[in-house]
Amino acid sequence: MAQLGTVYNLFFRRNYAMLATVFTTAFAWEMLYDNTMNKVWDNINKGRQWKDIRQKYIQGADDE
Amino acid sequence: MAPLTTLARAAVRSSAAASLPVRALSTSAACSVAASGTTSPSYSSPFKGAQKSTQVPDFSHYMAKSSGSTNQLFGYFMVGTLGAISAAGAKSTIQEFLKNMAASADVLAMAKVEVDLAAIPEGKNVIIKWRGKPVFIRHRTQGEIEEANKVNVSALRDPQADEDRVKKPEWLVMLGVCTHLGCVPIGEAGDFGGWFCPCHGSHYDISGRIRKGPAPLNLEIPVYDFPEDDKLVIG
Amino acid sequence: MFARSGLRSTQRVFAGARNGAINVTKRAASTSSGAEASPVRLNIAAAASTAVAIGSIAWYYHLYGPTAHAMTPAEEGLHATKYPWVHQQWFKTFDHQALRRGFQVYREVCAACHSLQRVPYRAFVGTILTVDEAKAMAEENEYDTEPNDQGEIEKRPGKLSDYLPAPYKNDEAARFANNGALPPDLSLMVKARHGGCDYIFSLLTGYPDEPPAGAQVGAGLNFNPYFPGTGIAMARVLYDDLVDYEDGTRASTSQMAKDVTEFLNWAAEPEMDDRKRTGLKVLVVTSILFAATVWVKRYKWAYLKSRKIAYAPPKDANVQHRQ
Numbered sequence: 001m002a003q004l005g006t007v008y009n010l011f012f013r014r015n016y017a018m019l020a021t022v023f024t025t026a027f028a029w030e031m032l033y034d035n036t037m038n039k040v041w042d043n044i045n046k047g048r049q050w051k052d053i054r055q056k057y058i059q060g061a062d063d064e
Numbered sequence: 065m066a067p068l069t070t071l072a073r074a075a076v077r078s079s080a081a082a083s084l085p086v087r088a089l090s091t092s093a094a095c096s097v098a099a100s101g102t103t104s105p106s107y108s109s110p111f112k113g114a115q116k117s118t119q120v121p122d123f124s125h126y127m128a129k130s131s132g133s134t135n136q137l138f139g140y141f142m143v144g145t146l147g148a149i150s151a152a153g154a155k156s157t158i159q160e161f162l163k164n165m166a167a168s169a170d171v172l173a174m175a176k177v178e179v180d181l182a183a184i185p186e187g188k189n190v191i192i193k194w195r196g197k198p199v200f201i202r203h204r205t206q207g208e209i210e211e212a213n214k215v216n217v218s219a220l221r222d223p224q225a226d227e228d229r230v231k232k233p234e235w236l237v238m239l240g241v242c243t244h245l246g247c248v249p250i251g252e253a254g255d256f257g258g259w260f261c262p263c264h265g266s267h268y269d270i271s272g273r274i275r276k277g278p279a280p281l282n283l284e285i286p287v288y289d290f291p292e293d294d295k296l297v298i299g
Numbered sequence: 300m301f302a303r304s305g306l307r308s309t310q311r312v313f314a315g316a317r318n319g320a321i322n323v324t325k326r327a328a329s330t331s332s333g334a335e336a337s338p339v340r341l342n343i344a345a346a347a348s349t350a351v352a353i354g355s356i357a358w359y360y361h362l363y364g365p366t367a368h369a370m371t372p373a374e375e376g377l378h379a380t381k382y383p384w385v386h387q388q389w390f391k392t393f394d395h396q397a398l399r400r401g402f403q404v405y406r407e408v409c410a411a412c413h414s415l416q417r418v419p420y421r422a423f424v425g426t427i428l429t430v431d432e433a434k435a436m437a438e439e440n441e442y443d444t445e446p447n448d449q450g451e452i453e454k455r456p457g458k459l460s461d462y463l464p465a466p467y468k469n470d471e472a473a474r475f476a477n478n479g480a481l482p483p484d485l486s487l488m489v490k491a492r493h494g495g496c497d498y499i500f501s502l503l504t505g506y507p508d509e510p511p512a513g514a515q516v517g518a519g520l521n522f523n524p525y526f527p528g529t530g531i532a533m534a535r536v537l538y539d540d541l542v543d544y545e546d547g548t549r550a551s552t553s554q555m556a557k558d559v560t561e562f563l564n565w566a567a568e569p570e571m572d573d574r575k576r577t578g579l580k581v582l583v584v585t586s587i588l589f590a591a592t593v594w595v596k597r598y599k600w601a602y603l604k605s606r607k608i609a610y611a612p613p614k615d616a617n618v619q620h621r622q
Contacts, residue, residue, distance in 0.1 A: 004137050012140040022144050026151035033152070037580045041390075049572070050395045050426050057429050123605035139598055146591040153584055173421050173460035193445055 176299035181235065189251040191240060194298050198240035198248055199286060200259070201296065204270065209233045211257070212271040222282045226271045229285055237288050237296065238272045244279035259283070376527035377505075379497035386561055387496065390579050392572040393565050398427050400544050401562025404555050407542050409485065412477060412533075414465035417486035418566050421459040426569070433459060440464045478519045480532030489560070489567040496560050501525045503556040506535035 011021045046052065128135040167175070177194045179201060184190050187208075190201045204212075212226040230236055240248050240259075247263035254260030255276060256269035266277030273282040288298045368375075386393045402423070405415065420437040424430050437457035442464075444453045457464075465484075467473035474481050483491075492498045502525045510522035520530035537552045544550050565571070 004133060008133065008137050008140070012137070012144070018140070018144065022147045023151060025144070026148040026155070029148055030152040030155065033580070033584070037583065038576070041576045041579060044390050045392045048392050048394045048396075053396050053399075054429070057432065123607070126601055126605040142591060142594050142598065146588065146595055149584060149588055149591065153588070169421070170419065170460070173419065178458070191448075 176297055179296040179298065180294060181296050182294040186234075191251075192298075194286065199298055200236070200238050200240045200251065200272075200283070202236040202251075202270075204234050204236055208257075208270045212269065215269065215271075215273075221274050222280070224273060224282055229271055229273075229282070231288070232290065235290075235296065236270075236272060237286065237298065239284040239286055241284065242266055242279055243274065243281040243283065244277070249283075373529050374527060376529070377501075377524040379494040379501040379525055382497055382500060384496055384561070386564065386571075390575060392575065393561060395426060396546060397558050397561045398565050400546065400548060400555075401558035401560070401565075402427050403544065404537075404542055404559040405485075405562055408536055408555075409559065410463075410466060412466055412473070412482040413485045414467075414482075415463045415485050415566060416465055417462065417484070418569075419460060419462045420457065422569055424459065426565070430459075437461055478532060482533070485563055485566065487567045489564045491567075496564055498525065499563060500553075500556050500560045502531075503537055503559070504553055 010017065012018050042049070130138075175195065177192060177199075179190075179192060181201075181203075184201065184203045186203050187205045188203055190203075191198050192201065193199070209226070215226075217223045217225050226233070229238075242249050242261040242263065244261065244264055244266050247261050249259035249261040249266070249268060251259055254267035256267050258270045258272065258275075259268040260266070261268075261277065261279065264278050266279035267275045268279075268283055269275050271282075272285075274280070286298055288296060291297055385391050405413075420433050423433045423436075428436065437459055440457040440461070441454040442457050442461050444455045446452055466482075467476060470481055489495050489499065494501070502523060505525045506521065506523055510516050514522055514529065516522045517530045520532055521534045522529055523531045537555045539552055540550050542550050542555065548554060568574075
């Protein structure tokens with residue numbers, strides 16, 4: 001309960017604190033979201049993308 | 065005529081209301097009100113079958129189960145989340161629109177020029193086109209490098225040491241545009257063994273520095289790099 | 300200002316007093332039925348507006364409505380079967396191994412007649428080929444240089460920024476070499492043909508061994524039921540084991556047709572992978588936003604929805620009776 005009160009006093013009580021919280025969160029959240037979704041995407045398309053098969057051809061070029 | 069009809073209508077209405085066998089709440093006439101006290105907000109409707117819509121509903125399930133402060137915090141959290149995600153979305157959208165104004169892939173692909181240096185013998189000039197401008201590439205001899213370094217830099221109009229103008233001393237790469245009025249200077253000409261601009265007689269030395277004539281500055285050096293030994297990438 | 304408006308209002312009061320009697324009679328007249336428009340005129344107006352509406356719809360249909368359809372199923376071409384293309388699913392990218400195979404098929408088979416002029420070599424880098432492979436492939440071709448000092452145009456080896464070369468110098472040369480038929484550019488073919496991938500796959504694999512009895516096949520044409528008009532100048536090109544896939548996949552006719560179709564889809568929509576990834580992100584974000592919006596709406600409306608407005612009638616003693 002006390003922690004919740006602290007959270008409220010710290011982030012939500014004053015308007016500028018709320019705005020700052022919201023925009024900082026937006027920034028952090030966007031990076032996190034982008035990374036997560038890219039991972040999800042790579043997982044959905046495992047083995048289909050160029051980065052998955054690239055290794056074969058890079059090494060092949062080195063051998064020759 | 066008119067006042068008469070209104071009066072008659074009112075009379076009919078009031079008599080009808082009076083004849084209703086209920087405690088009517090109509091304001092027009094016969095205010096026989098249920099005196100059940102103001103504390104109870106319920107009343108019974110005078111209309112048949114209207115019980116559903118006139119019953120005061122129970123809103124207790126709207127009440128929050130958790131405590132007040134948790135509830136308040138959660139409310140702020142949800143509103144804040146909505147704002148944050150909207151802000152992130154708006155930022156991405158605007159960013160994509162701005163990216164649209166950047167150079168397109170085909171323009172970027174043309175912005176770099178690769179030159180094979182092995183084909184340029186020592187002591188020779190090569191002129192290539194880069195973004196519509198000529199670029200002079202000179203494979204300088206050891207003598208020329210020494211000559212460029214011998215010059216007293218402080219006496220020059222646009223003082224610049226030779227090391228500052230080249231990445232590898234044997235390769236001089238510069239834009240072939242005279243800094244005076246934009247003519248293309250002629251190679252291996254002029255009083256200083258470098259370039260000579262035929263338009264107004266500017267003389268550049270073997271490092272492309274202005275030595276004589278109207279031009280105010282040395283020949284410009286583009287951004288370039290040597291990714292491999294015999295390869296030059298301009299741009 | 301004040302004086303004037305005050306004056307006007309008093310004038311109005313007087314005017315009202317003066318006109319009172321007339322107003323009363325007017326009001327009485329408006330409530331009586333005598334001044335209403337006659338039903339005949341209303342009927343005429345309704346009929347006229349209906350006629351105008353029907354007429355304008357008919358005129359619009361006459362101008363833009365009927366579309367020209369082919370006369371017979373043969374002229375329209377057989378409808379291509381719908382195939383379950385994996386790369387056309389919402390959240391699936393192209394299979395880049397298949398693109399690589401498809402590019403090999405294009406290079407070894409299609410490129411003999413068909414150009415792919417809107418695709419530059421740089422587009423292959425990072426999708427189908429490595430940088431070195433793409434550079435080597437570009438250098439196999441010659442391109443015109445910019446005019447040199449003497450104004451001569453020389454030849455130089457290709458660079459990554461160059462586009463794939465066309466097999467013929469111009470359309471006329473292409474027509475001349477192909478019996479008058481122009482092999483179309485394939486860059487946007489998947490987008491340009493009704494049925495897209497399904498059509499191209501069906502066309503490539505749909506050549507029968509011999510035309511069915513009674514089919515009219517023109518001179519120099521081949522029978523393909525999927526081609527509108529059924530007479531196509533291109534002969535069947537894909538036969539089993541025509542190309543030697545570098546990754547060891549067996550090059551059956553349908554495998555090659557599938558790979559080259561996917562490759563042509565990539566050529567038409569090279570941005571598809573990124574587009575779908577962005578689409579996934581947008582869909583997830585908008586559904587989160589929608590849910591949050593609904594929650595906030597309910598939150599903001601809760602006190603409005605749950606408030607009780609009750610009329611507690613005053614006691615008789617306090618009521619001021621009118622009349």
